Amino acid sequence: MLSAASIPVLSAPVPVSIPATSVAKPPPPPPNTNLSLLHLCTHLQEATQVHALMVKTSQTADPYSAGRLAEFYALSDRGSLEHAEKILDSFPHHPPTFVCNTLMRAYSERRNPLLSINLYRRMLVDAVEADRFTFTFTLKACTQLCALAIGMQIHAQVVKHGLESNAHIRNKLIHLYAVSGRIRDARKVFDGSTEPDVVAWNSMLQGYADMDDGENLHNLFDSMPARDVVSWNTMIAYYIEAGEFEEAILMFRLMQQSSECGLNRVTLISVLSAVTQLGALGQGQWVHAYIKRHAIELDENLSSALINMYSKCGCIEGAIYSFETTHRRSVDTWNAMIGCFTANGCSLRAIDLFSKMEASGLMPNKITFTCVLNACSHGGLVDRGIRYFEKMSNVYGIEPDVGHYGCMVDLFSRAGLFEKAEEIIQRMPIEPDKVMWKAVVGACRVNKNYELGEKAGLKLIEIDPDDNAGYVLLSNIYAMSNNWNGVYRVRKLMHDRGIKKVPGCSSIELDGLVHEFIAGDAAHARKKEIYKMLDEMAQKLKRAGYEPDTTQVLLDIEEADVKESSLALHSEKLAVAYGLISTSPGATIRVVKNLRICGDCHSALKLLSQIYDRNIIVRDANRFHHFNRGSCSCMDYW
DNA sequence: GACTCCCGCT
Structure with a gap:
């Protein structure tokens, strides 16, 4: 819809001022009214009107104007990829480089890198001149696709065009090689650059982090002339990935002491993740206080991380406070809060919050139902669980996945309704996974169903022979039924296979x-x-x-x-x-x-x-x- | 006329 204010402007184009006198040297390009109008458009329809105006005046044949139009359509939030593609198609033989680049960029941003590569092929066929932007965008697409072979061909093209020293291209090459596991090739490009910028350093860091090469990672980090927030975030994320949460927090402390750079949302979310896994409430509260002190707005991601932290620290009040002070709530925000109630044994509150979510008009997703069904099974709410399970597909059109079936198996097993649980396992269209069998064994232990417990325990070991949990659970079942022979057999099996019980x-x-x-x-x-x-x-x-x-x-x-x-x-x-x-x-x-x-x-x-x-x-x-x-x-x- | 590196999880 057009806003009232913009209608007269669009229907009566402002006259373009043309210099009265001609001068010797070529005049600067006239200010282009239509293109300026484009950026005032608040809706797609307005832009198409400007577009129509430009077609009428043959302005769209001009590569520059076409480029700006394609840019607007492809990249602004008021745009449309289809319209941008029409601009491209209006040049059947030799589309301008800028238009091609812009579309490739848009494809990458929308996670459709294959289209980027196809467009690059078309540029080659149509002999469209590639420039430095073309290569950054195609390399980005290769990285997204992990298409190392194509990336290497493009690397050759980059050399042919003499663009190897371009910082953006070089950094993209480092990144491509690093994420493809070719860390030595990445290093070669890195070492070949005279003055690598911080992005180049960071890309190398990321490469070593991905390779789990702590030694090179540290050497590189220590030798950096300057570190920015991304460098520090990369280090913190490396430790989290490695399960060394205390190290991650230590890195965060060093980051703050170094005062090289500030922190950002990524830092906060990472640190919260480390704190969450440690269950270190005090440090989590410190992060929350930091967020408040610096008036950092809780967007849906940060708030979910915060709610999750409080939840995993068993601090329900903190989670509720975070939830309530979040202005823009997404499905993830609601899921985090419902999950908090579930994990902390407040099944009825979890269900109650789910009803409020439904009332708010937001669509629940798969994870929402995982949390709700879990609440039912942990709370012994069998009938409600059955109702929600049916509602999931009947009302919301969500097909149950193995996790949802697992919740139902858990729900029935905990309640001692093992026939129902087995019925689900037999009738569901997916293979049962180990989580499901763990639920069954656990419930068999509580409800002293040794026969099914043994069967499920054996399944567990069969599915994942390397997981110690199956052996421990099965041995528990045998021990409870005084089957010492069984206990001995399992213990021997563990010994023979070199499986170690994880110490508590x-x-x-x-x-x-x-x-x-x-x-x-x-x-x-x-x-x-x-x-x-x-x-x-x-x-x-x-x-x-x-x-x-x-x-x-x-x-x-x-x-x-x-x-x-x-x-x-x-x-x-x-x-x-x-x-x-x-x-x-x-x-x-x-x-x-x-x-x-x-x-x-x-x-x-x-x-x-x-x-x-x-x-x-x-x-x-x-x-x-x-x-x-x-x-x-x-x-x-x- | 524009672009590159870091987070989140059942």
Whole structure:
């Protein structure tokens, strides 16, 4: 629709002023009214009117004007790729280079690099002169396609045109070689440049980071004459990718101390990701405070990262606050918040928020339903789960994927409805994955269905023989049914195949430092106090009527011999003991465990939350347990 | 007349 103000302008073109007198030297090009009008257009229809005007005056035959028009159509948010292509087609024999370049750029931006390459081919056929922009755009397309062979041909063309020293082209070549795993070729281009700019350095950094070559990465980073925000972000992302989250945060600290450059949204999102995986709430809150202090607007990405951080730190209030202070909410924002309620055991709130999302008119996606269905299975809401599963395809036209079927299998298995679970597995059109079998084994263990548990455990090992989880779970099933022969067979199988059980590890963050404990750990500087505290805990637990659940020890393949004493030294208990001696009375204790919490620790922590009057929040591999006044938010349903 | 490098996850 045209706005009222713009109608008279368009219907009565402003006269073009033409110099009254002719001069000896060629006159400068007249200011082009139509082209200026183009950029005032707020809608596509307005632009097509200007376009029509230009056709009428044959202006579109002029390469420059056609170029600007193509640029507007192809790249502005008011444009249309189809219209831009029509401009290209209006030059059937020899389209202007600029028009070709602009379209290639647009194709790349819209993630359609194949069209870029095709257009470049057409330029070759039509003998359209390529320039430095042509090569940057085609190289970008090659990079997106990982088309190394074509990229090398273009590299040859670049040399032929004498454009090897062009910074943009050179950087694109480095990037292409780096992401194609040809780091030595990337280095050759890099070393061949007289004065590589920071983008060239960064592209090399990225190459080494992708190759997981920490040594060269560090050498390069240290020898950089100047580092910008991208350089630092690349290093931080490298550590996150490598799972070295503390190093990532350390890098972030160094970045701030160096004051070489400021940080940006990418930095914040990366750091939040590291903090999230560590479960280090204090550092996450620091990032949030930074965002507020610098009045950085929460866009949908940053807010999702923030909500996710609070969620994974078990801090529901923080997540809600972040959600509510986000002005532009996307599906991801809603998903993050619904997922937070789900993971923290607030199934009904998750479902309630989903209803609000529906009411807001936003379309839920696959992930939304994964979160909602998960809420139903964790909350034991079988009927609702079935309803949402049906609604997903019937109302929203979303085909269930393996994850959704997994939620349903989980939903039925947890509720002990194993026939229903098996029915789904048999009838679904996708092969069951290992997540699904893990859910089945877990539920079989809780509901003591040893027969199906064994079958599922064997499936698990068959699907992924390298994953230790299958062996551990199967052995647990055997141990619970007193099938010691089975336990022995699994243990031998693990040994023969060189599979190692991942040791349980719990961490707790205090004053910006993350302390890690493994079972029976004696490495901590304050180990004497910690063990004294453990003794006290054990005594108080006993007085409160707690009985160590030694069946849990039998399940633990590698520690079957030490029984009761080994239970008392489980990593989560150590972390809690350290939390108790290091924080003030009443303070919440937050622990992150890499595996699922053990059943004995679960009962012990319930009592301890009462004995010491503390909120104890444990994030395990699957979900959260908020222990408070003797009970847990999971309602023992996990 | 314009362009290149970094994030996010079930």
